[in-house]
Amino acid sequence: MTLENQLIKKRFYETLIEANETNPVRVLGEAFQAGHKDGEADISTIRFAQGEVYFHNKDYEAAIFKWENVHNDLEPWAKKNIADCYYELGQLSTAEEIYQSIDTESSVLQSEIALQLFSLYIDEGSLEKADQVIKKAVSFNPDYPNVTDIARAFFEKHKDWKSAIELAAAEAIRTESPQWFDILKTYAEQGLTNIFEPHYFSKCLVALHRVDQARFEQMVQALWNGYKNEHSYFSWLREFNHLFFDLDTSRKQSWKDLSALYQEAYFELIDGKYLIKELEEIIPSLLTNWLRIADNSHVLFASAAVLAWSEKFPSSISPGVVDDAESLIFRSRNEVDGLEYSLTLFDSIVKWAEAQHVNPSHRFRWLIRELVDFETHHLLVAGTSGNGKSAFINSVLGENIQTAPTSSVIVFKGDEETEIRKISDEELTAFSSFDEFQEAADRRLNKAFDNAIIEFSLPAPMLQENRLALVDTPGFSDRNGMEEVLKYLHFADSLLFVLDANDPFTEKEQEILMQIREYAPHLPIHFLLNKIDEIYDEHEAASIVEDTRSRVRAYVPGARVFAYSSRLRSRKQQNELAEFLKNLSQPIAEDERMEKILIFIRQLISHLLDKRAEMENSLAESIKWNEEMATKLSGAIHQVTDLKEEKARIITRTFHKVLEEIRADLSENIPKILRETSDVIQEDSDFRKIHLELNDEMNRRVHAYVNDKVLPKLYHSLQEWILTANDELNHCQFFLDEISDGFNAMYGEERLKLNCDFKVLDDWRRDAERMTSGMQVEKVNIVLRRTPYQILLKGAGKLLGAFQQNNAMLYNKYKQFVENQDYLEVTESIVSKLLLQFELFAKSLERDISLFFRDPFAVLNQTVEETKKEIAEKEEELERMRANPETYRDPLTLFEVKLRQYEWIAVSAKKVFQA
Template sequence: MTLENQLIKKTFYETFMEADEKNPIRVLGEAFLAGHKDGTADISAIRFAQGEVYFHNKDYEAAIFKWENTHNDLEPWAKKNIADCYYEIGQLSTAEEIYKSIDTESSVLQSEVALQLFSLYIDQGRLEKADQVIKKAVSLNPDYPNVTDIARAFFEKHKDWKSAIELAVNEAIRTESHHWFDILKTYADQGLTNTFEPNYFSKCLVVLYGVDQTRFEQMVHALWNGYRNESSYFSWLREFNQLFLNLDANREQSWKELSSLYQETYFELIDGTYLMKELAEIIPNLLTNWIKIADRADALFASAAVLAWSEKFPSIISPEVVNDAENLIFHSRNEIDGLEYSLTLFDSIVKWAEAQHVDPGHRFRWLIRELVDFETHHVFVAGTSGNGKSAFINSILGENIQAAPTSSVIVFKGDDETEIRKISDEELTTFSSLDEFQEAVDRRLNKAVDNAIIEFSLPAPILQENRMVLMDTPGFSDCNGMEGEAWKYLHFADSLLFVLDANDPFTEKEQEILMQIREYAPNLPIHFLLNKMDEIYDEQEAASIVEDTRSRVRAYLPQAKVLAYSSRLRSRKQQNDLAEFLKNLNRPIAEDDRIEKILIFIRNLIEHLLDKRSEMENSLADSIKWNEEMVTKLSGAIHQLTDLKKEKVRIITRTFHKVLEDIRSDLSENIPKILRESSDMIQEDSDFRKIHLELNDEMNRRVHAYINDKILPELYRSLQEWIVTANDELDHCQSFLDEMSDGFNAMYGEERIKLKCDFKVLDDWCRDADRMTSGVQIEKVNIFLRRTPYQILLKSAGRLLGAFQQNNAILYNKYKQFVENEDYLDVTESITNKLLLQFELFAKSLERDISIFFRNPFDVLNQMVEETKKEINDKEEELEKMRSNPETYRDPLTLFEVKLRQYEWITISAKGVLQI
């Protein structure tokens, strides 16, 4: 045992013991006494050893005394041992102070002191101090026994994963020990490493690669999965791929786990979640690393991915890697279900488009569904105008279906029932009759070629027996060949039947068209129908034409078949020849051919969706402009309605006031007259003491009778005429608003605005007019009892003189003169005001009532303005978002295009033919 081990274990005293000695206290005591006497022995060493013995026997006071008197090289250890004593007796503060006062160059003693302090701090619950001291101990001497294990246990116990991971990384790099790499992998498996920046592990990975490549792969897998779904994931991909790029890994080594990880990650990256600018710095190195280690199972995808990206983005991948991919793809094992991958790609594009609120269209869904039907053969019937293509199809179907050249692509299918559907991008439409169908596809009525497909299902034995569909398209013209939309459906066909005119077969124009078809669809089998043979009357000449045509055709297309045919004839031989001809056309459908067609239409779908983006932007811009114009028009309509309301308020209130003015004039003229005429009740023999009372009553009676018998009926009649006039005015308003509604609805293209006024107002006016003119109880008016000086005098005179008969003549004349000469203006005005008060109040409510009449149109128009403004705002925000972030739409389509190109390369590799 070395001295340091003895000092650590406090067994230094054994150096004084003989082999057979059992009592260290006696041996050391004798040695101390002898040494003290002769002065030659190292007394401090003996004291140090005595202290150890006392310590082991728990005599800590004696041990401390001995160690305090140690003054040789063992003094630092003596101090440490003194601190141990205080630690044992529980005086932790004193122990800590002594431990910290020890000054030594011995790394062993420093480590021991650190470990003791570590334990002391744990006992005190001072975990931060414990953390600091154990890290210092590791840093000071990581090779010291158990120090790193103690540190790891402490970090793990207290879930200090950052410190635990740092310890594992540092020790793994320092020791290159599998033990520490395995510990680090355990942390990564638990998802504890993702709090570190990825570059923190780079050096560790490089070391591990040199130590153990299997463990390297496992470690990478654990770290990779730890960073997945974290914000630092792309940092990890950048860092690791740059690191791995500089390592000498290759396909000669086994990298199955890492290769699968690359494939999984690659497909995650291109699923449309990320933008191209995010992928630009990731993909090149990722693909470069993937292809250099790809195993046989993943090599096909890796090489296809490299080739697809290098085509879409030239120069992002080095030529050496591209060349490697080109060589690898044709030597890779192809066990991929191409149909499943193609349909999955199509479905993912459709789902993405729907999530973007873009309809991918019924047409593409129909095309893909039809192409998946491997039992049905698609025959594309083509030919120049006038060659009898429609007549041939009619003869095949046994019905006169096509009476004119078509402007659409028509697919004739055999079925038990007849059904005609139009399949466009926007909708599915069913035709209710053959006439409706013929009108829809008649090229003479429809100049432009519709991109829709007409699916015509009908009982057609020849189609049903041969599991065949015929595709008729707009014919080739002399100027432009086949219409542009029709070309697209060449890829839908399994074979093409080109109709020739026997009178002038296989012209230069037809040869040019066929060459264009070969260029557009190089793998499409082409055969010919030599039509109108009935117009060649000489059999020998007919045979010569057929043979000559076959020779000329085969010079261009050696595999092509030619059938002589007449659409007008119904001979059994011709029917048998046709059946045999069609049977030969109906060759087995290769899955790879259909997959290739599906991929072509997926590419068309991507192009369609890219075009849709521009259409959407233009549509939004047009919609915003149109809605802005509508806001202007709606606001103008509101101003018109405001002016109209003001005008009607003015007209209706004016005519009502005219009625009141006429009545007031009548009352002003006739009430004074009635009151004056009341003088006829004054007689010479009247009782002039009461005559004034009788006159007042009679005047009120006559005025009331006049009002009820004449004024109110006249007022009722006038109000009814006023209501009729008002009704005419309001009817005119409603007619105007109906025209306005029709105008707006015509612009909207739907019934969105209905400006209906509230004619209940007229009912209210009729009821009020009836109420106000159905007998009026007017309060009795004081007409002849007013307290004017003259009246007072006259009444007094009546009381005084009325008692004398001879004075009656005088009073008679005075009374009569007074009644007949009074102007009664104030009385008339009072009666008139009381009578017309409710009519005046009614007049004041007219403006409110007319506003109620117009309230609904105002509400509708104002609501339309608000809704339109909101729509403008929403569409402006949407358009701004589209224009400011076009990549959010275009980038996923770009990635779909890259994925499509991968599948195309896989399809090419299956055929073993390199396409440039």
């Protein structure tokens, strides 16, 4: 045991006693006494040793006493031991103070003091101080036994992953020990390392690559996966690819896991989630490194990826890397399931389009679904107009379908039941009957068939037995070019070109054939020589067949030519036709179907790019249209407002006219009625009460007049007024119906219903009935009014009525009084009371008419608000689309890159170079 180890373990005293000594206290005591007497002996050393013995026997006070009197080279250790005693006694603050006061150059002692302080701080619960002191101990002397292990255990216990990772990374670089690299890898696998920026681990990775390639690959994989879903993922890719590029690596080494990691990362990056500006700096270096280390199972993908990316982004990858990729792709084993990858790409594009709220096209979905059906052979039937193509198809189907000429492609399939569907980009439409289909297919009635596929399933034995689908295309004519045929050439497994035996294989047909060969050079093409029955001479017919076969094979070597008559459906001819079709239906190669799928995926991408422009144009047109509609709606609101005000004036005015007529009648007749009551006065009347009798009679006669004559007349006038109002309001409804019809025609749907509230008329009828059904006229004080003359006359009656001789005088006076009064004030009072409820009714007319128009105004105003809201939303959407076109365009560009990669893989399978 070294001296330092003895001092650490407090076993220094063993150097001063015999090995077999059992009583070190006695031996050291005797030595102390002898040295004290000698005067020259180093008794500090003996005291130090005695302190150790007392410490081991837990006599800490005696040990402290001994160590306090050590004054030689052991004094720093003695102080440290004194602090240990106080630590054991639980006097932590004293121990800490002593530890911190020790001044020594011994790295061992400094490390021991640090470890003791570390333990002390943990016991105190001072974790921050413990953290500081253990980090200082590691920094001062990382090679000191167990110091890094203690630090790591402390960091892990308290989940201080930052410190733990810093320790592991520093020790891995310093020691290049596999243990520390493995510890760091464990942290990375737990997802703890992503709290650091990626460049933090660069030196560690360089050191590990130098030491152990296998561990380097594992470490990279752990760090990569840790950063994958973090914001710093791109920083990691940039940092690592820069670092890895400078390392000495090649395909000669085994990089299987890292190569797989590169492939996974590349596919995720170009899966449509990122913009090109985010990738243009990362992808080239990623592909360069991937190609450099790709193993046999990944080199094909790596090469194809480099070529695809460099084609789309020229000069982004160095020419040497591109050349290397071109060389490798044709020397690589192609064991890739290209069909599965192609279908996955198609599904990714469809899901992306749906997420963008763009219809990915029912037509493309149908095409891909059909191409995946390897049991069915697609035979495309083409030919110029008038060659009997439709008649031939009818003979194959066994039914007189009589397909009307359309610009659509019709796919006839054998099935147990008849079913007809139209597949367009926008929708799937099923037809309930053949007649309905024929009507819809008439080009004069429906142009929507122009870009649609018609799927026509029906019981057709020849199709079912041969697992054949006939793809009928529009006939070539001066008006109808090659567009529809070329569009679906890649859907076909073979092509049957229909010729007319009367003039077979014309120059025009030769030109068409050359276009087809140029567009689909590998498509098998065969010929049907139709109308052979029109050649009456058998030798001439045979000569025509042979001549046609010779001329055709000059263009298409190996092409079959079948002579046929659509009219003569003999069993022999049908059997020969069945055999001919059977020979055409060769087994379908998966790689050929995969190439077709890739072609339609490319068309889908192009379709979606065009769709973007259509969406922008549609939004702009919709905004403009809605603005026009909002203007028209506002104009309609003004029109209805004017109409309402006009009708309110007319209806109110006519009602007031009725009241004025009644008022005039009352004003004229009531005074007459009152004057005529003078006939009540007789000479023998009791003039003491005559004024009361007159007043009652006047009220009775006025009441009778009102109820018997005025109210019936008023009722009749009001009914006529209601009829007039009804005509006016019906005119309003008719006008509003015209408005709503006009708007609904523009909207293309029944969106506006401007229905007025005719309950208003019912209310008016009820009110007219109520107001004219009978009226209790309040008794009016007519004769008893307190004018001076009336007071005088009434008083005279009371006074003189008692004398019979005065009756003649009073009779004349009363008679004169009643007949000569103007009764204007009384009449006005009576008329006002009688017509009060009618006046109130008149005041409510404007409100009632407003209620009549309430719903149309509500509908129009709501439609205006909805239109303005729609305009704002569409303007916002259009602005967003125009401001960030790359959010739509870039994912499609990346899908195209992935598509081109699969095309390269398909080309490599044939070992044919294709630029």
